[in-house]
Amino acid sequence: MAASTTRGKYVISSHSQEPAQEPGDPDERLVFLINEGKHLFPNEYYPLWETACGKLSHAGYGALIPLSYARHSPKLVKILNSETAINFAATVSLAAIKVNRAAAELLPKAAVIAAHELKSTQAFTSWVTTIEELIYNAPESLLAVLERTQKIVSTLTPDQFRTWVLTGLRSTGDDALRQINYFSFTDPESEKWFRHEAGDVVFTDLDRRLKLYLLSLWSLRPPIRDLPASTSPLSLRRISISNGVVRVPEVFPGFHGEQAEKIFRAGLAHVGAHLVYSTKIFPLGELKPIQVALVSLLEDARVEYLAIQTFPGLRKLWQQFHVAKPSGPKLVPLLLSRLARALIDKEYKDKDGWVQKGRDMFFDPQNDMTDPAMCRSIGVLLGNDLGQLRAQFNAKTYVVEPAYRDDNMGLWDFGDQQGQEEDSDGIFIEAMRMDREEVEDDSSSEQEQDQKENDEDEQQYHARESTDSEQRESEVAVRYPEYDYLTGSERPNWTCVLEYFPDFGDAYKIERILEKHNNLVNRITKLIQTAKVSLPERLHRQSVGESLDLDACVNAVISRRMGDTPDPRIYSTTERKHRDLSVMVLLDISNSTNDKVQVSGTSVLELEIQATSLLAYAMSELNDPFAISAFCSDGKEDVHYYRIKDFNSPYDTRARAHLAGLHGKLSTRMGAAMRHATEDLVAQRTHRRLLLVISDGEPSDIDVDDQQYLVEDARKVVRSISRLGIDTFCVGLDAGGDNYLHKIFGRKNVAVIDKLEHLPEKLPLLYLRLTA
Amino acid sequence: MNLDDYLITEEPYYSPTHNEIQLFEAAYANRMPMMLKGPTGCGKTRFVEYIAWKLKKPLITVSCHEDMTASDLVGRYLLDAEGTVWHDGPLTLAVRHGAICYLDEIVEARQDTSVVIHSLTDDRRILSLEKKNEVIKANKDFQIVISYNPGYQSVLKDLKESTKQRFGAIDFDYPKAEDEAKIIAHESGIDTKTAAKLVQISERSRNLKGHGLDEGASTRMLIYAAQLMSKGIPLEEACEVALVLPITDDLDIRNALSSAIEACA
């Protein structure tokens, strides 16, 4: 037997274990292995396998590839079946042609590992399919993936593997270097999505509910960022607070399912307690690292103690993660964990003198629990005690326990004396300092941005209005999921919509459009005016109608009895009386809108601006609430969004100047923009709400090759918007891309026009749909 | 006709939040039309009942709805065996015989109803019954009170400026924490400590107002939760039933709220 199988994990056999000794010459060795195969393949399949080996060896791939196949593929017979083992030669050949020899040589070996984990032929086949997809789309990365076969197949199902691969291809586009980074797990995104697929709870999944949790408990809304899982040299990462920005690890390794959600919640509750009760920052002074660690630990206990006074349930949440035992070697990190437990767990008993002392000092009734200073004085004393015990403390390897607690870097003022001490104590401080700076680097600007994001939530339109027109950088950044039709699911937080301040153009341009098309303006206004979009109302006393109006009937009878002529209007009917409709006009201003429209000779964008001017005029005349935004995109991380007019701002010169100032650039990530526009619409309290997209067709973006991908995402958005009770309609300019538009919005919800004059003809279609 | 049926004989339990009782009495002394503003379930209805009892005046309450017309307020002719009889509506009753007329959520009613009250809410204090060809001078005890939830109306369904400006207004909000706890304890029979816990929980939900919730949990919801608890349901479950589930369908908000409730427990 060539394969050595131990129960559970499969060990790739080393050659020396094989019974008969192999010849040294590669050609002879191949003959030898093919011979060996005779015992492993059933008679009817052996010739087929022999042929497959022969083909590989005559294809000019060199000696190693056929050898590898001949050595490993027979093992597939036992785990799976002969056919699969033989067919697999085609995949090896494909890898040899499309990728390189090294990858093709490794492939049979990886296949055996995969087969062992996956066990079924069906699962193995779908693993192979994904490998082939990689061969076609990211050949340079194949080797990296094959090298990690054990990790991959032991964690992910073949479907999850495929989704993870697709995610990689989606996020790296055509860029081979980025692909390799992803598939070799150098790119932190890779690990994150890997865990996501593996069903691990990642912070992204809980982001929203945990933020709401903090808000609910303490009215706190600190900016929260996730900390990529594999950027850290330490495998154990902790939450970190610095400059008011909270960084949360993407995963807590080892915590799954409900436990994972709990540790994230415990962590954020702990952050909340710090933000509320850690009112002062400790100066570092002359403290030794062990003292710093102790003061931090005591401060953790103090803020938790105070929080529990208000929210007793938090004790349970935190305490479950304190699992230190009152026994074992007296190593400093263990003693610290025991002290931490002693300070929160009333039932916990510990005979150690130092732990007891710490507990007694902490709970001394003389202490003012509201003052962080107590932690400093106790921490310094306890630290000295440990020093006298000659217990070793390695600051470099120390991590805060339990895992839900933050690294406490935010509690300390490191001052400005950088890199002075060179003794061993200094390294810890130095390490802390570096750590902090690394985080600080980008956090200050992010914090500002986050602050703005938060303010934005509060609908500070005026803040926005007062921003300098020169200011070009983005003010708001919001992440949205995107739908992948290949996997049939949404990837959370996949794209980022950034709001940019729109340019100013000549507001009079809009006036001139209106003047020039005076006729159209009137027609459109009339048209909209007659469209009644509202809840049906009951109309009484009608001369015709579908039901009797009881009041009117009684009155009629009464009139007759009194000898008067009865009023014949005794029916009631229902009718829509007015328009109760908000409209969000979303303009596609991608580069393609600079193209000329065949019929009218103006650019698509020009036509968009004209159509929008007419509609906006009509809607503002009729007092319909409406907003105008525009979008384009530059890859998934930078979807531009421009607010021309908000629902709660007037349609004034400023708005018109923004409208006139639009220019076409970049690409068309339509789904993300629609998701962002919907946020505003959702808040509108009208009977009907409409997202009116004006576009020239096909969604596309620079980082997307697959034409269908963004179309399907946009389609998905339209469907999910309609579930919110919001209508979508698209005005397609120029006929070119209308196929895509039909696909996204549905045939009935698209009106294609190639001349402004056609707008009034097509609009009734829209309003008819809404009143139906 | 006698409005004794509309007199409130037993003192309703009402715990004042500010000086609203004093303010209202002063307004009543002048028969000033009053508007009670405030979120749902914060005690407006209870307050009117209490005031009516205190002033020893009958109280006629009308809950307004979308299909309500002026005749529903004013009255109409009805048929009987001999011929036709006029039947006074609730507003006319109050005007004729002197009662406090409380129109709950008047914006819900059709536009023509608010016009009816115009002549009653300026110094004429008259109600004209056009169909009956009668003009009634309001009884000296008559007063009109309306309730109004700011923020729930769309632009189309707001009170007209000419209507709004005919009223004095008192702003209601959820009572202060200790008061609210006392109210809950009184209404449900649970002890004040548990009631205080419920109030603490309601603050958790009120923190989410504007971030996915239109309104935090009302006093009424808390009383429901307390009533469940008085029948032996544990706190977290009672809150789930009376508070978390009714208030939102958003799963993340539910999760955040339930976890916050756990923290309070």
Ligand SMILES: Nc1ncnc2c1ncn2[C@@H]1O[C@H](COP(=O)(O)OP(=O)(O)OP(=O)(O)O)[C@@H](O)[C@H]1O
């Ligand atoms: N100040 C208070 N004193 C006594 N009970 C109160 C008080 N505030 C609220 N309540 C209690 O809250 C419950 C709800 O109050 P009420 O029905 O008066 O609300 P409301 O403001 O009229 O609500 P809505 O606008 O939905 O009609 C009452 O049944 C009462 O038990």
Ligand SMILES: [Mg+2]
């Ligand atoms: Mg901490």
